[in-house]
Every structure is written in C-alpha cells, then in structure tokens.
Amino acid sequence: MGNLKNLILGAGFVAAIMSSCSGNQTLSGLDPAAFDTTINGKKVALYTLKNEAGMEVCITNYGGRVVSIMVPNRDNQMVDVVLGYDNIRQYADTVNSPSDFGATIGRYANRINKGKVTIAGQEYQLAVNNFGHSLHGGPSGWQYQVYDATQIDDQTLKLTIVSPDGDNGFPGTVTATATYKLTENNTLDCTFEATTDKETIINMCNHSYFTLTGNPGQPGTDMVLYVNADKFTPSDSTYMTTGEVRDVYGTPMDFNKKRPLYECIGDTSFLQIKNANGFDHNWCLNTYKDGKGDDKRVAASLYSPNTGIFLEVFTNEPGLQVYTANFQGTGIACKHGIKYPVHASVCLESQKYPNSPNKKEWPSPVLKPGEKYYSHVAYKFSIK
Known part of the structure; x- marks a missing residue:
C-alpha cells in the first residue's frame, strides 16, 4: 500500500492528525473528526449505529472496519468490546501500525497456499504477503480499500466495493457489499454479498478482535x-x-x-x-x-x-x-x-x-x- 503520505491527501490529512475533542464524540469516546479524510481520492468517515437499548457500533468505510462496539456489562456500565485505533491515521499507516482490526476482509479471507489457484481450468498466481501465501486477499486486499458507504438508517450501514479484474491476481470484476445492521436485541448482524462477471473465488468475513473483559x-x-x-x-x-x-x-x-x-x-x-x-x-x-x-x-x-x-x-x-x-x-x-x-x-x-x-x-x-x-x-x- 505504500507510505501513509501517499494515501492521505490534502486537508483531510491535517484533520486526521490535528483533530482534538470536537464535542461530538461517540459513546465509545471516538472523535468522528479523526476519521474525516480522503484516501486514494475517496471520502472516509466514521459511521455510528445505535439501537433503542443503548448499544452503539462505530464503523469506518476504510476497510469496512468495525472500530468500536459498546455493550452493557452486568453492572449496566457500557464497555467497548473490540480492539482498534481511534484515528484514521493509524489505520491507514500500514508501515508503522499495520493491522486488520475490525476489517471487512476480501476477496479471500484467510490463506491460499503459495497464492496458487486454478479457476475454470486456468491457473492463477495471486499476490502473496504471508510466509509465501496469499492472506486476506493479498497485500492490498479490501481491508486497505475505501468502501462506498450508505447509512440506510440509524441502525444500518451498507458498504460497497468494486474490485477490478486482476485485483491482487484474482480473476473477474467483483461487486461486493457488506451490510451491518444493529438489531434491537443487541446483535450486530452482518451480511456479505457479491457478484462477478467472470468465474472467481470469494470468501468474505468480519475480522473484529473481541475483548469482553473490560x-x-x-x-x-x-x-x-x-x-x-x-x-x-x-x-x-x-x-x-x-x-x-x-x-x-x-x-x-x-x-x-x-x-x-x-x-x-x-x-x-x-x-x-x-x-x-x-x-x-x-x-x-x-x-x-x-x-x-x-x-x-x-x-x-x-x-x-x-x-x-x-x-x-x-x-x-x-x-x-x-x-x-x-x-x-x-x-x-x-x-x-x-x-x-x-x-x-x-x-x-x-x-x-x-x-x-x-x-x-x-x-x-x-x-x-x-x-x-x-x-x-x-x-x-x-x-x-
């Protein structure tokens, strides 16, 4: 993905680094201004989902990442139960703070041996990035891309990505969506869908790091x-x-x-x-x-x-x-x-x-x- 300065452009870079408490913090203490930027020419933001029970989920469309999940503990105190960063600068800096915290992974979650695969009788060499294997879609997988985001309502966020033919070696132009919905029974419901114009392989997932201990x-x-x-x-x-x-x-x-x-x-x-x-x-x-x-x-x-x-x-x-x-x-x-x-x-x-x-x-x-x-x-x- 290269250096951070090649990713974050213009005023958004300043906003991501210099933003302080904006007075509009989320329940988890995140400042949306720290996620307000542009990466690879696309707008990045922090989106907040809330239900009537008081649960809150924050997601950035950079990598489709779940940044925080606030749920009550047995004393009815709200606890953030996922790991992550509190600013887009660290998420985007793959050199100094690499992570897959909370990401919507694609095209292929997990590993493919030596990055080699045969699809429809044709052999493909995928980009490799982990002990000589292809991991989580390769070195520039979807966790490092900006999804188009549509907040449907207070409890639903739809993320869309178009992956071109040859992306990290994978065949076919793929259009994929990830829909995150926060239900009233304190469930984060995640639906991943995709279509292709050429036979390919798809394996999406959410990669949240859950820590329930407080x-x-x-x-x-x-x-x-x-x-x-x-x-x-x-x-x-x-x-x-x-x-x-x-x-x-x-x-x-x-x-x-x-x-x-x-x-x-x-x-x-x-x-x-x-x-x-x-x-x-x-x-x-x-x-x-x-x-x-x-x-x-x-x-x-x-x-x-x-x-x-x-x-x-x-x-x-x-x-x-x-x-x-x-x-x-x-x-x-x-x-x-x-x-x-x-x-x-x-x-x-x-x-x-x-x-x-x-x-x-x-x-x-x-x-x-x-x-x-x-x-x-x-x-x-x-x-x-």
Whole structure:
C-alpha cells in the first residue's frame, strides 16, 4: 500500500492528525473528526449505529472496519468490546501500525497456499504477503480499500466495493457489499454479498478482535470459549492448512465444552499451539451440514466472567477461524493510548476453510457469473 503520505491527501490529512475533542464524540469516546479524510481520492468517515437499548457500533468505510462496539456489562456500565485505533491515521499507516482490526476482509479471507489457484481450468498466481501465501486477499486486499458507504438508517450501514479484474491476481470484476445492521436485541448482524462477471473465488468475513473483559490492556485468557465443532483443519509452521481434517477430541482444540482459554492456550506440547503461539485455526462447524449452514444455531460463544458479557455467534458458513491475537504485544498505542498485549482478544471469523480453492472436497468458494455470493454472521451480545 505504500507510505501513509501517499494515501492521505490534502486537508483531510491535517484533520486526521490535528483533530482534538470536537464535542461530538461517540459513546465509545471516538472523535468522528479523526476519521474525516480522503484516501486514494475517496471520502472516509466514521459511521455510528445505535439501537433503542443503548448499544452503539462505530464503523469506518476504510476497510469496512468495525472500530468500536459498546455493550452493557452486568453492572449496566457500557464497555467497548473490540480492539482498534481511534484515528484514521493509524489505520491507514500500514508501515508503522499495520493491522486488520475490525476489517471487512476480501476477496479471500484467510490463506491460499503459495497464492496458487486454478479457476475454470486456468491457473492463477495471486499476490502473496504471508510466509509465501496469499492472506486476506493479498497485500492490498479490501481491508486497505475505501468502501462506498450508505447509512440506510440509524441502525444500518451498507458498504460497497468494486474490485477490478486482476485485483491482487484474482480473476473477474467483483461487486461486493457488506451490510451491518444493529438489531434491537443487541446483535450486530452482518451480511456479505457479491457478484462477478467472470468465474472467481470469494470468501468474505468480519475480522473484529473481541475483548469482553473490560480491560484490553491485559491478556484476555480468562475469557471462556465454546466452539460447536467436532473437527478442525490443522496447519503447518507457516499457518497453512495441511489438507487434513482431524477430530478435536482429546486435544486442546476441543471447545465443545465451554472452558477458559488459559486452560489450554499455553500447552506448547501440542504442536498446533506451539506453531501458532496460541490458536489461529479453522474449526469445521457442526452447524454446517449437506452444503448448508444453519445460522439459527449457535456456532460459537465467548464469555467474560469479569464483566458478565456473553457473545454468541451465528453463521451459515462451514468454518470458523479462531485467532487469539498471537501477534499483539507490539507496543503500539491503540484506542485511548492502550497498548494491547498478546492474547488480549479473540477473533471469531466465519468463512470457508483456508485454502479451500485447492481442496475440491471442501465447501467451495467458487462464484460464477449469474450467481450471488451470500455469507451471514450475527454477533449477539447479552449478560450472564
């Protein structure tokens, strides 16, 4: 993506850097003026969703990123439950503060082995950016692009992006949308859709880093995780799936019974945890069967005994990538100046399995002209 000064132009750059408290702060303490800028010639802003229950979600159209989610704890105090930055300058500075905080990922979430894929009989070499693999759409994936934003109402934001043929090596001109809706039962409902003019592959997701503890400056390993999955796809030391599907039973990957992360995240005798310094793996969801996902059943949940905040995940996707922020601890000051440590949060990314374009027996990410890609995930918050 290059240097920040090549991204942010004109007066918007000054606004992003020099803005102070504008008196129009969000519930999460964000200043919309700190997101008011222009990147690659396109307008960037901060959009706020609110419901009658008092929940608030802030999203920027730069990368389609969820910047903050404010929900009540058991004492009815509002808590921001996602990691991120409080200004567009840091989000856009991929050199000094790189992150995928809260992003709407495309074209292909997760990894494709060596960036090589065959689509409609033709071989393609995708741009690589992670241990020689293509990760999250490549080095200039959608998390680094500006979506066109339409705020439909106080509770709904629609983001649209047009990805040209050859974008990071992917074939086909793709038009994709991400619709974020905040419902009255404190659910952030996310719908991803796409069409193409040439056979291609699509795998979108939201990449929020959830921290329910109320203290993102400390590890969140006391959070209790549940994943409704009997199997997972192991990976090698480059985080690439080996092509196997293994049972979780008898391993630290078994979260069919809710348990705190600290019970297993440090078990380096288990090679999968040692390689990843925690969890960065795809679970094969029990909620997906015979080519269809049941987004009415709980796919996963996360709970903080400290705040009582309970998060449930519902999706139609076959897989869930659970990532425990193993690369945090960089010393970078983030929202409100807080420096996030390793394992401060958990990502719950609903998606196709990693490298599924190269595994024909796995659920397919192929999208053809005349078809519509559809992916749904809902993050429901409550108190226990």
